[in-house]
Amino acid sequence: MAISTGNRGVVYTGPGKVEVHSIAFPELSLGKRQCQHGVILKVLTTNICGSDQHMVRGRTTAPSGLVLGHEITGEIIECGRDVEFLKVGDIVSVPFNIACGRCRNCKEGRTGICLNVNPARPGAAYGYVDMGGWVGGQAEYVMVPYADFNLLKFPDSDQARDKIRDLTLLSDIFPTGFHGCVTAGVGPGSTVYIAGAGPVGLAAAVSAQLLGAACVIVGDMIPERLAQAKSFGCETIDLRQDAELPALLEQILGVPEVDAAVDCVGFEAHCHGSCHHEEKPAAVLNSMMDITRAGGQIGIPGLYVTEDPGAVDEASKQGSLSMRFGLGWAKSHSFHTGQCPVMKYHRQLMQAILFEKVQIAKAVNVQVISLDEAPKGYADFDGGAAKKFVIDPHAEFAA
Template sequence: MAENRGVVFLGQNKVEVQSIDFPKMQNPAGKKVGHGVILKVVSTNICGSDQHMVRGRTTAPTGMVLGHEITGEVIEAGSDVEYIKVGDLVTVPFNVACGRCRTCREQQTGVCLNVNPGRAGGAYGYVDMGGWIGGQAEFVFVPYADFNLIPFPDKAQAMEKILDLTMLSDILPTGFHGAVTAGVGVGSTVYVAGAGPVGMAAAASAQILGAAVVLVGDMNTDRLKHVADVGFVPVDLREGDNLGELIEKILGKPEVDAAIDAVGFEAKAQGKNGQEAPATVLNSLMSVVRAAGGIGIPGLYVTEDPGAADAAGKTGNLSLRFGLGWAKSHRFYTGQTPVLKYNRQLMQAILHGRIPIAKIVNATVISLGDAAEGYKAFDSGAAKKFVLDPHGLLGK
């Protein structure tokens, strides 16, 4: 039996690289299947969504192998796989999707009806997402390969841009989805809440969609500096508790055409002593988005949060000023990104130099063995996107 190692969740604020089972051609229920492949993982990223679990803010069980951002080389293909070949270098959308159900046929692969017995939607290495083993590992099983996987047309060219292409598994399409669903277009003024990797990907997406100006708000000094360094407009939320006033200082009026929530349920209130306030981002966005504008919400919200400060938050209930959004005829779009809907066009944008996403999110390569240190640094607010290199193929 070949060996394998993976990043295992061991409880609040504790992860460890351990020996894990080599992947088998079977689903989480143990049924053997022929529609999948086994990948040698070339790159796999630490995501802010992983941090929610590691912080103890979900019901994730200990022993879970983490990781849903995966790029890899096919080393074995199941008997029912027709079009993906051994040797292909592929990007893996984080959504596990069958390609056969109603929602998959509607390009809503984030809520596939067949891959998770508990609810609509599946993902690798994530709580309540069907039990699929995560890809922060040396090797991983990917089901429904012909539908899910996108091979890069030229392996050598792809490896030259691998730090950009590794973002296709999640954060680039997630940021793009947020911008598209917020209605960003040519000449738009855009505000992005959160300067983490998804927020930066959303800012880059707004730019490529034609935004006139992209503002990015945060309370982390290093992240705000990085926002400016890569060409966006930082908004320091520590400078006041009224977002409209901060925006007015920059744009001359306290509103934008579109906004993107790249923070989610662990948001903190504006001001110098911001405390956790899960609804604060959504409420502030409703206050600054113009009448008939749009709000894209790729930031994660959960149905169960054991670490919430109040009883309502523990079941995902937020104190939203929804009447304001209704009165302003806002459009809201939520949910997991249907990655396959965007990945081919974003791959082409990367390969042809239109979106240098690795620079924009400050992609930083570390070894698989250093994953625990990467989690700690990311949790402390480092202005970086950590990319794990399980087989030493990426360079430094």
């Protein structure tokens, strides 16, 4: 296979700004670190994520010039000499977590907090602030390290291309939504509340259905996103209403509580009701404790950060939030936070897609766009579009 030497990528250039720039063609290295265990991918699809949006809004310490993108599906065009079980031409899903496969946490299946791939802290990801300096994949080509361990090879390349709109979601949001539900204890017959109807929230809602939930309720403040949740059988709550959340749940369930709750909003949360324009970082966390039954579990796949330059108060700028933790303690709640360990789930979810047990692309309303349309995709997503924007860098999958 001929290997290109040109490359373009989506680059963060300052708060509110992303641009498509020429960037270096990837090599099997990161600085002085050799990555002969890695591969170079021709990127087939790469998705815009709400986590990217936090950086683009200027709500993190991301530096200008960062190449964005951690949701990647691609075709291998070059293998390092230490890659044994993959070959040129394979189509693969890339977990957004970068994991070495060798450290204690990786061996325990906790690949979201690998100890060897980020000198600053446990855990790494492509194209993300403080996550190890790995170049992002919203580009034409990208390097992926520890390929044998990390990559999920699709069993049939033609089938993978046919189902790419669904399979592209295995790199992050489908496993992340599923993880949120699993850690919230969702199972057959559960009643579930999902906070947030963005792509992760919608993926969590589908996951709750896949896990056998009896009733899935999604709360948000954007009518178009609530309509999207309703389109595949969810109950919905418009959080701009002044009524208290337990009372709104009681109208649906007959009781003011749920078995399981999943926070798919994170640190840019807003107040409910008439003050919904006001940011209140712990609003969702506190409401989750209010509406989850005693002994219930709360999954928190929504992102919370250690530094937020744009926060509403000094404490929140350091990730210190005003939680009513005593209520959670009194109700014996379990809380589960952190990055989803994608590899724990992606093969099973791939099977659910390939055997047509789930229509995840339809649920999150995938829209395929070109690389040059990425800046507009970011702007539309920031405006609350009820869509999951999937970038097609080589114009292979446009509708």
